[in-house]
Amino acid sequence: xxxxxxxxxxxxxxxxxxxxxxxxxxxxxxxxxxxxxxxxxxxxxxxxxxxxxxxxxxxxxxxxxxxxxxxxxxxxxxxxxxxxxxxxxxxxxxxxxxxxxxxxxxxxxxxxxxxxxxxxxxxxxxxxxxxxxxxxxxxxxxxxxxxxxxxxxxxxxxxxxxxxxxxxxxxxxxxxxxxxxxxxxxxxxxxxxxxxxxxxxxxxxxxxxxxxxxxxxxxxxxxxxxxxxxxxxxxxxxxxxxxxxxxxxxxxxxxxxxxxxxxxxxxxxxxxxxxxxxxxxxxxxxxxxxxxxxxxxxxxxxxxxxxxxxxxxxxxxxxxxxxxxxxxxxxxxxxxxxxxxxxxxxxxxxxxxxxxxxxxxxxxxxxxxxxxxxxxxxxxxxxxxxxxxxxxxxxxxxxxxxxxxxxxxxxxxxxxxxxxxxxxxxxxxxxxxxxxxxxxxxxxxxxxxxxxxxxxxxxxxxxxxxxxxxxxxxxxxxxxxxxxxxxxxxxxxxxxxxxxxxxxxxxxxxxxxxxxxxxxxxxxxxxxxxxxxxxxxxxxxxxxxxxxxxx
Numbered sequence: 347x348x349x350x351x352x353x354x355x356x357x358x359x360x361x362x363x364x365x366x367x368x369x370x371x372x373x374x375x376x377x378x379x380x381x382x383x384x385x386x387x388x389x390x391x392x393x394x395x396x397x398x399x400x401x402x403x404x405x406x407x408x409x410x411x412x413x414x415x416x417x418x419x420x421x422x423x424x425x426x427x428x429x430x431x432x433x434x435x436x437x438x439x440x441x442x443x444x445x446x447x448x449x450x451x452x453x454x455x456x457x458x459x460x461x462x463x464x465x466x467x468x469x470x471x472x473x474x475x476x477x478x479x480x481x482x483x484x485x486x487x488x489x490x491x492x493x494x495x496x497x498x499x500x501x502x503x504x505x506x507x508x509x510x511x512x513x514x515x516x517x518x519x520x521x522x523x524x525x526x527x528x529x530x531x532x533x534x535x536x537x538x539x540x541x542x543x544x545x546x547x548x549x550x551x552x553x554x555x556x557x558x559x560x561x562x563x564x565x566x567x568x569x570x571x572x573x574x575x576x577x578x579x580x581x582x583x584x585x586x587x588x589x590x591x592x593x594x595x596x597x598x599x600x601x602x603x604x605x606x607x608x609x610x611x612x613x614x615x616x617x618x619x620x621x622x623x624x625x626x627x628x629x630x631x632x633x634x635x636x637x638x639x640x641x642x643x644x645x646x647x648x649x650x651x652x653x654x655x656x657x658x659x660x661x662x663x664x665x666x667x668x669x670x671x672x673x674x675x676x677x678x679x680x681x682x683x684x685x686x687x688x689x690x691x692x693x694x695x696x697x698x699x700x701x702x703x704x705x706x707x708x709x710x711x712x713x714x715x716x717x718x719x720x721x722x723x724x725x726x727x728x729x730x731x732x733x734x735x736x737x738x739x740x741x742x743x744x745x746x747x748x749x750x751x752x753x754x755x756x757x758x759x760x761x762x763x764x765x766x767x768x769x770x771x772x773x774x775x776x777x778x779x780x781x782x783x784x785x786x787x788x789x790x791x792x793x794x795x796x797x798x799x800x801x802x803x804x805x806x807x808x809x810x811x812x813x814x815x816x817x818x819x820x821x822x823x824x825x826x827x828x829x830x831x832x833x834x835x836x837x838x839x840x841x842x843x844x845x846x847x848x849x850x851x852x853x854x855x856x857x858x859x860x861x862x863x864x865x866x867x868x869x870x871x872x873x874x875x876x877x878x879x880x881x882x883x884x885x886x887x888x889x890x891x892x893x894x895x896x897x
Contacts, residue, residue: 356380356508360403368752370810375495380508392896397816399754399889421887460871462837469833476774477822478514483525485780486554488801498564505565510819514571516776519610522577523642524789528589530580539602544609555617571622577643593633594646604659611669623673625706642791653691653698661701673703681715685723704731717770724771731773738778740795748786748794757813761863765847824893828854860894
């Protein structure tokens with residue numbers, strides 16, 4: 347695709363390519379789609395950024411509120427005589443009822459419903475500041491295989507303001523399930539509590555450091571937040587002497603494991619890549635109950651054990667070191683463990699939770715577990731940060747294991763999940779792998795899943811931005827750090843299964859950002875009632891997402 351004559355350097359549209367599951371935006375060494383952050387030049391201006399199942403990707407529509415005219419988002423889908431809706435959403439949290447070949451005339455003749463949305467800026471909630479993804483061993487491996495120009499498009503697409511403005515990465519301390527093999531620091535010598543061989547970064551982490559330096563340069567990121575999490579200790583520290591399975595840290599190595607974390611922090615700082623935060627360990631239940639189906643690196647903890655280690659070892663070791671400002675997040679596991687995990691930690695060591703700065707949640711069973719469990723944990727610990735620290739799709743037995751290239755439905759899953767979490771006091775979201783190959787890997791365990799950007803690892807000449815990428819971007823790109831959620835409410839939603847949702851924020855410059863999702867196969871009219879601006883009228887196309895910006 348060629349640049350549009352006269353277009354700004356970073357005002358480049360999606361090079362859309364149809365796939366068997368939908369459509370993707372194609373980038374190669376010489377072209378990739380980008381969007382300059384919209385600027386609201388006066389108080390009467392409104393900007394709507396839109397993506398749709400039919401192929402809109404960050405389409406920019408502008409209007410003048412002083413004209414009191416409805417803002418209509420054009421989308422060819424509804425005017426196409428050959429369009430046949432392929433699904434009607436019947437459950438906001440889970441499934442679609444597939445209804446093929448419905449005559450379009452039924453939709454043309456159907457009345458378009460108007461939804462009234464109130465926006466109350468005076469009612470504010472949590473700060474939202476953290477968006478990012480994981481820089482795993484797999485990501486590092488795939489990036490190294492790409493030409494530098496294409497690597498730069500990945501960095502720019504994710505972290506530059508003309509991309510989706512990520513500001514944080516998550517990386518493993520040692521190996522994870524997305525590496526070429528399981529590994530840890532100080533695997534040898536055995537039974538070495540002083541970690542005498544943990545004196546420099548592993549070559550795999552040194553490669554990541556160089557890649558992150560390039561990322562910061564290309565994306566013009568001054569401060570990149572890095573969150574670290576360990577999947578497993580070296581096997582000699584564990585009760586089962588294995589990377590996976592039912593195995594826990596031997597109690598005689600509790601202080602050694604705390605020292606292991608501190609050494610990693612010190613070595614990363616020495617490479618000018620300071621760590622912003624760590625967690626108490628990735629998915630601790632994998633080594634206790636999850637070993638039946640989890641066959642990658644893991645190490646089990648019960649909440650009682652983890653409280654002892656945090657209170658007696660990790661917390662004091664970090665807080666009494668030069669790395670004392672590093673944040674510590676607890677749990678790093680599924681929603682269904684909340685709030686019980688922390689209550690049991692407190693019963694084991696009453697002071698243990700004082701060492702936690704935040705709570706880390708994974709999304710993998712969220713469609714089955716209500717967010718009220720998170721609300722309870724937030725009520726118990728209202729002053730702690732709340733982050734979703736891992737998400738991907740394609741992991742369930744009933745899902746395609748690996749990418750469904752171009753799937754709009756998978757993007758909708760992200761849109762609903764982000765909206766729900768941010769409505770329930772989350773301060774941000776870290777997705778899983780930044781990139782994967784066409785299979786959803788590679789990794790040593792063939793644990794294939796999907797990712798927002800897929801690399802053509804065969805030709806090494808293209809990357810594909812999926813609907814998932816744009817779903818995330820409708821939040822991360824337009825919510826700069828220190829954005830604050832404000833009250834938004836659909837006043838006449840009626841049917842609880844209606845596929846319309848909204849979440850709103852006041853940005854640091856005082857402007858408002860509303861993220862609106864229309865999951866219906868019909869266009870909808872939206873009547874906004876802003877407590878300071880009054881009435882704003884929008885018409886949104888079917889199966890579409892929108893970020894609405896105004897002052």
